[in-house]
Amino acid sequence: GAVVSQHPSRVICKSGTSVKIxxxxxxxxxxxxxxxxxxxxxSLMLMxxxxxxxxxxxxxxxxxxxxxxxxxSLTLSTLTVTSAHPEDSSFYICSASMGLSYNEQFFGPGTRxxxx
Amino acid sequence: xxxxxQPISMDSYEGQEVNITCxxxxxxxxxxxxxxxxxPSQGPRFxxxxxxxxxxNEVASLFIPADxxxxxxxxxxxxxxxxxxxYCLVVTNTGGFKTIFGAGTRLFVKA
Numbered sequence: 001g002a003v004v005s006q007h008p009s010r011v012i013c014k015s016g017t018s019v020k021i022x023x024x025x026x027x028x029x030x031x032x033x034x035x036x037x038x039x040x041x042x043s044l045m046l047m048x049x050x051x052x053x054x055x056x057x058x059x060x061x062x063x064x065x066x067x068x069x070x071x072x073s074l075t076l077s078t079l080t081v082t083s084a085h086p087e088d089s090s091f092y093i094c095s096a097s098m099g100l101s102y103n104e105q106f107f108g109p110g111t112r113x114x115x116x
Numbered sequence: 117x118x119x120x121x122q123p124i125s126m127d128s129y130e131g132q133e134v135n136i137t138c139x140x141x142x143x144x145x146x147x148x149x150x151x152x153x154x155x156p157s158q159g160p161r162f163x164x165x166x167x168x169x170x171x172x173n174e175v176a177s178l179f180i181p182a183d184x185x186x187x188x189x190x191x192x193x194x195x196x197x198x199x200x201x202x203y204c205l206v207v208t209n210t211g212g213f214k215t216i217f218g219a220g221t222r223l224f225v226k227a
Contacts, residue, residue, distance in 0.1 A: 004159075034215065043203070044160070044217040093159045095215075105207075105215055107152075107159030 003027055004096050006108035013084055014116055021079045021111045023094030029074035030096035034105070035067075038091040050077050084115045120204045120218040127224045134191040136221050138204030141185045149180060149187045152203045154220070160203060164189070191223075199225045 003026040013019050023033055032051050036044040048064075050056040050071035058064045068080040077096075081088055095107040122138040140149065148167050152160035164171055166178040166187070177190040191198060201220040 006159075036217075043219050046216060091157065095159070105162070107161070110157065110159050112157065 002106045004030075004094065004106045004108040006092075006094055006111050008111060009109065010112045010114075012114045012116065015085050016083055018080055018082045019084055019113060021081075021092055021094075021113075023077045023079070023096065023108055025075045025096040025106070028096075028098055030077075030098065031074065032097045033071055033077040034095045034097070035069060035077075035079050036093045036095070038093060038110075040091075044093060047079075081113065084113070086115045089113055089115045120206055122202075122204050122218060122221045124219065125222040125224065127226065128194055129226050130195055131193050134194050134198075134223060134225075136189045136191075136202055136204070136223070137186060138189070138218075139186045140204070140206050143184050143206055144208065146208065148207045149178065149184075150205045150207050150215070151176070151178065151189045152205065152217075154201045154203065160217075163202070165207070194223075194225045196225050196227060199223060 005024045007022045011019055034049050035047045037047050038044045046059050047062045048056045048058045048069050050069050052071050052074050056069035066082055071077040091110050091112055093110040095105050097105045120138050120140045128134045148165055150165040151163040153163050154160040164173055164176045164178045166180050168180050171178045179188045201222050203217050203220040205215055207215050
């Protein structure tokens with residue numbers, strides 16, 4: 001149980017286009033979902049926290065108008081990278097939590113975004 | 117949020133026990149210590165979590181001293197497949213539940 005999926009696993013897009021990444025909790029309801037970004041050989045950087053039905057809370061330095069997060073249901077959150085540029089190329093990882101206890105955060109497999 | 121410090125990298129050989137120590141001097145009363153494992157191009161995988169003393173599961177043990185300012189992840193008899201990055205995290209529920217990753221420890225297991 002406690003499986004989180006991401007789609008797509010890889011995406012290549014042209015500079016200036018927008019890309020949507022989906023994060024789904026397959027077998028549980030996720031009251032909270034997190035989005036991380038990871039550059040090569042670096043740690044995960046928390047971008048934002050989203051709770052179902054409310055606006056996402058972005059970490060300092062993360063542009064909310066560029067990284068649009070929608071948590072429309074208890075099993076789905078989406079991250080849209082708007083007007084993507086090569087510097088947005090990264091590994092994007094989501095995680096989901098039932099929010100009931102400290103260890104209930106399950107990570108997705110990640111999405112590799114390459115902006116040409 | 118409590119900052120964590122752990123060694124950048126460690127080397128080991130198959131069959132050995134590996135201990136990775138993490139310091140978290142500013143840990144708060146309500147914070148928990150959690151360890152994750154990450155392979156290249158994959159999402160992190162939960163290993164173990166604890167609050168104090170010792171916690172053991174089927175893959176690892178976690179030792180936390182009384183002052184909770186550090187913790188040690190113990191991996192018994194590592195294999196080549198344990199080569200990965202291991203993250204020590206302090207998970208806080210202050211102002212909302214969130215997890216902040218530190219730099220992690222790159223463990224290389226050699227044959």
